[in-house]
Amino acid sequence: MGQILSGYxxxxxxxxxxxxxxxTILHMQFGLTGIAxxxxxxxxxxxxxxxxxxxLKLNIxxxxxxILATVLxxxxxxxxxxxxxxxxxxxxxxxxxxxxxxIETLVISEKWLTNGVLGYGPVNxxxxxxxYTKFVYFLIILIFTIVLMFYAxxxxxxxxxxxxxxxxxxxxxxxxxxxxxxxQKLVFFTFTSALAGFFGAIAAPVYNFVFPKYMxxxxxxxxxxxxxxGARKRIFGGLVGVLATVGLFNVVLETVVPIPSQYAGIxxxxxxxxxxxxxxxxxxxxxxxxxxxxxxxxxxKNIGKFEKMEG
Amino acid sequence: MQEKKLHLKxxxxxxxxxxxxxxxxxxxxxxxxxxxxGPNGAGKTTLIxxxxxxxxxxxxxxLYYANGNEIDLxxxxxxxxxxxxxxxxxxxxxxxxxxxxxxxLLLSLATPMYENFxxxxxxxxxxxxxxxxxxKYLDYFRFENSDxxxxxxxxxxxxxxxxxxxxxPKVLLMDEPTTGLPQDQTDLVIALMRxxxxxxxxxxxxxxxxxxxxxxxSENVYFMAEGEILIQGPPDExxxxxxxxxxxxxxxxx
Numbered sequence: 001m002g003q004i005l006s007g008y009x010x011x012x013x014x015x016x017x018x019x020x021x022x023x024t025i026l027h028m029q030f031g032l033t034g035i036a037x038x039x040x041x042x043x044x045x046x047x048x049x050x051x052x053x054x055x056l057k058l059n060i061x062x063x064x065x066x067i068l069a070t071v072l073x074x075x076x077x078x079x080x081x082x083x084x085x086x087x088x089x090x091x092x093x094x095x096x097x098x099x100x101x102x103i104e105t106l107v108i109s110e111k112w113l114t115n116g117v118l119g120y121g122p123v124n125x126x127x128x129x130x131x132y133t134k135f136v137y138f139l140i141i142l143i144f145t146i147v148l149m150f151y152a153x154x155x156x157x158x159x160x161x162x163x164x165x166x167x168x169x170x171x172x173x174x175x176x177x178x179x180x181x182x183x184q185k186l187v188f189f190t191f192t193s194a195l196a197g198f199f200g201a202i203a204a205p206v207y208n209f210v211f212p213k214y215m216x217x218x219x220x221x222x223x224x225x226x227x228x229x230g231a232r233k234r235i236f237g238g239l240v241g242v243l244a245t246v247g248l249f250n251v252v253l254e255t256v257v258p259i260p261s262q263y264a265g266i267x268x269x270x271x272x273x274x275x276x277x278x279x280x281x282x283x284x285x286x287x288x289x290x291x292x293x294x295x296x297x298x299x300x301k302n303i304g305k306f307e308k309m310e311g
Numbered sequence: 312m313q314e315k316k317l318h319l320k321x322x323x324x325x326x327x328x329x330x331x332x333x334x335x336x337x338x339x340x341x342x343x344x345x346x347x348x349g350p351n352g353a354g355k356t357t358l359i360x361x362x363x364x365x366x367x368x369x370x371x372x373x374l375y376y377a378n379g380n381e382i383d384l385x386x387x388x389x390x391x392x393x394x395x396x397x398x399x400x401x402x403x404x405x406x407x408x409x410x411x412x413x414x415x416l417l418l419s420l421a422t423p424m425y426e427n428f429x430x431x432x433x434x435x436x437x438x439x440x441x442x443x444x445x446x447k448y449l450d451y452f453r454f455e456n457s458d459x460x461x462x463x464x465x466x467x468x469x470x471x472x473x474x475x476x477x478x479x480p481k482v483l484l485m486d487e488p489t490t491g492l493p494q495d496q497t498d499l500v501i502a503l504m505r506x507x508x509x510x511x512x513x514x515x516x517x518x519x520x521x522x523x524x525x526x527x528x529s530e531n532v533y534f535m536a537e538g539e540i541l542i543q544g545p546p547d548e549x550x551x552x553x554x555x556x557x558x559x560x561x562x563x564x565x
Contacts, residue, residue, distance in 0.1 A: 151431065158434045159425035162410065162418050169407040176363065176401075177419050177474060178393035184426065191428055233409075 010134045012251045014141055014206045019246050021145045021199045023226050023238025024152055025192050031232040032161060034168035035085065035189055036093045038220055042100030043193045045215020047073045047200025049107060049114060052123045052210050062126035066201040073197020074190050081189040085182065100217060107212045114212075121209035141202060148195065153235050164188060218272075222246060225275050229282050231289025240290050245275050315376060316340025316482050316514050317362065322371035324354075324361055324538075331357045332368075333538040339516060340482055343508040346529035346546070347518045350559050354538040355518045356402055359484045363399050364389050377481055396481035400488055402518075404467045412457045412470060416445045419474040448473045452499060464491040472500060476507070482514045483507075489521060501528055522560070526550060534559070 022044060029035045037043075051069035054060050060068070084095040107114045114120050125133050155161040166174040167181050175181045204210055222245060223238075230241025249271045253259075259267060282290060317339040324332040332354040339345065347355050360366040362373055364384055373384040377396050384392055407415055420441045425433050449457045452469050461467045468491050475483060489497040501524070507513045519525050525532060525546065532549040534542040536559070542552050549555055 154431040155428070158431040159417070159421040159437055160428050160430060162414055162421070163426050165409050166407045166415075166418050169409055170405055172365070172389075173401070173405040173407065174418075175389045176365070176393055176399060178390050178398075178478060179418075179426075180388075180390050180423070188428060 007134075008255065010138050011206065012255060014134070014138045015203075016242065016247055016251060017138070017141045017145050018199050018203045018206070019223065019226070020239050020242045021141075021148050022196060023223050023230070023242050024145075024149055024235070025196050025199075025238075026223050026227050027232060027235065027238045028152055028155070028192050029189065030227065031234070031237065032156065032168065033164045033185060033188060034089070035185065036089045037096045037189075038093050038217075038224070039080075039096030039098075039100035039103075040196055040223060041215045041217070041219035042096075042103040043073060043077060044196045044200040044203075044219075045107070045210075045212075046076065046103055047197025048204050048207075048210050048214065049120070049200075050197070051201035051204045052120055053113065055123055055204075056120075062205075066198065069201035070194050070198040073200070074194030077190045077193030077197075078186070081186045081193075085185045085189060097217070097220075100215070100220060104212055104215055104217075107215070117212055119209040119211040121207075123204040123208060123210065125205045137205065141206075144199070144202065149235060149239070156235065160184075160188075222275070225279050227289075229279055229289060231291035231293070233293060234289070234291040237289055237291055244278065244290065249274055314341075317376070318374040319362075320372045320374070322358075322361060322373060323369045324357055324366065325369060330538050332361060334358075334371075334540060337533075337540055339533075340514040342514075342530035344504065344515045344517065344529045346525040346532040347516055347535060348520075348522065348525055348532060348549075348555075348559065349535035353535045355535055356486055358535070359399055359486055359516075359518065362484065363397060364392055375482075393478065396479075397484070398475045398478050398480035398482070399484040400471050400475050400486060402486035402490075404464060404491075405471060406461060406467045408460070411459055412449075412454060412461050412466070413445065415461070415470055416448070416473060416477060417441055419477040420444065444477065448476070451503065452496065465493060465496060468492055469496065469500075476503075479511065480513060482516070485515060485517045487519055488517065489519065489524060497524070504528070 022040060026037065026040055029037045029040075047069045050072045051065050054065040054068050055062060080096070080099055084092050087095065108116050110116075125137055127133065127136070129136050155164075163174070163179055163181075163184055166179070167185060171181050207214065223242075226241030226245045227238050228241070229244055230237035230239065253271070254267065286292060315338045319334050319337040319339070321336075322332060322334045323330070347358070349355055357366065361368045362384060364387060368385060371385070375382045375384050375392075375395070375397055382395060384397070387395070407418070410418060417437060421437055424430070425437050452473070454466070454469075461470045468488070472485070472488060488500060492500065504515055505528070508515065517525065517529065529546055532543065532546045533540050534549055534552070534555050541554055541558075542549055544552075
């Protein structure tokens with residue numbers, strides 16, 4: 001038992017949770033607000049590297065480092081948001097992707113700071129419970145992921161979430177009703193990016209050594225495939241999507257299914273092929289994702305009835 | 312007569328060399344309901360877009376008088392203009408496709424205080440505060456299923472009007488409000504407008520092609536053609552004016 005709790009499984013599950021959190025953040029940015037953020041993994045990686053650097057270069061304790069990394073990610077997201085959020089969706093996509101490329105290139109080229117492609121570390125767990133260390137840390141990530149999903153759920157059926165939906169549907173109309181739409185988008189983008197930075201920071205000890213490839217474009221694409229697959233407008237879209245892609249192909253296929261060693265090399269490439277195939281099949285038969293479209297009105301109807309009964 | 316609400320000075324707008332709006336000096340909002348008529352392409356909708364700053368004017372000044380303050384609308388963003396009490400309804404149907412009728416109205420009523428991102432638990436409070444007012448409108452216009460989405464043209468058009476009224480505007484610019492509405496709903500809208508003018512001191516500017524409606528409701532009518540206000544005055548006078556007859560209504564109608 002102890003072996004399982006400290007070993008590869010728990011590592012994979014922790015990563016899986018972080019991906020679920022990231023996909024949920026993507027749901028909030030794209031599914032709710034319509035910001036086509038293709039730089040999410042860059043923002044996440046920024047948080048991760050900031051946390052690692054703050055701990056190792058400045059000798060600052062872990063908890064404080066996580067907070068600092070979160071704030072730093074928020075601070076750099078603000079000017080990015082200021083530049084891209086006025087643009088249309090394609091431009092947002094290109095802009096955020098360019099940001100991702102810049103961050104990744106900087107991390108690779110600035111070897112004096114980040115050690116380049118060789119990776120930077122080690123970032124150790126902030127506590128030591130022997131064989132249970134990884135498991136306890138996994139539980140902490142689980143709690144944060146649940147809190148994030150709870151927030152996303154509450155947000156959707158609350159006044160600020162309604163405003164975000166209205167911005168996605170028809171921004172000029174929302175603006176003509178007196179809503180400061182740009183400000184709302186900018187604040188939300190900064191806030192959710194800071195959250196991505198936070199999950200990057202707490203991912204650092206799980207990886208121990210952080211590498212530039214962790215923040216590469218393929219991570220962003222994986223998250224996008226997962227969200228579209230799961231259903232971009234549903235809270236659990238990210239969760240279902242990540243389980244159906246990363247969970248199924250990276251975790252189950254790589255660890256559980258016995259594959260002869262001579263084919264193991266093919267598996268890495270076959271994974272992306274399978275992602276794509278799954279995506280095509282889902283989009284063909286369920287265009288709005290596995291969970292389908294949001295039935296918002298039904299949900300609200302029940303709340304209305306409940307309140308009428310009270311009154 | 313009441314105090315003027317809007318003053319346009321030398322307002323000009325052209326698209327690709329063609330002058331669409333060219334107004335030297337115009338005072339709007341001196342009566343409760345005013346009508347703005349004119350042939351297609353006269354620049355009526357463009358004028359409204361300029362007032363609400365949806366379009367930038369080439370030159371000129373639009374001054375808006377609210378609570379004794381003079382506000383230069385050409386320097387304010389769209390949302391601030393709306394918050395200051397200058398609200399418009401849309402000619403072409405505008406809707407939020409993922410919001411139900413009730414949601415759409417709640418959106419309109421929610422003040423910025425409710426819309427902070429940490430305010431995720433304020434939904435119940437908002438519904439409680441808004442319920443009475445929203446219910447009033449929904450009953451008045453007899454919406455069948457207010458928890459569903461607005462489906463028909465008429466419903467969307469009404470929704471657009473109600474959303475604006477919930478903002479409690481001081482000046483309401485209505486761009487062809489009754490197009491696509493059945494007669495009974497049009498009557499309801501007109502009756503409501505009249506009530507709002509008396510009770511809340513609202514000023515309304517209606518752009519319409521339904522001339523019977525204009526002659527019936529407006530206290531003052533502006534006739535616009537080729538970007539300029541050519542005639543203005545009480546409906547009976549404008550109606551008989553030779554220019555209006557010739558350029559817009561056709562000789563047969565006179």
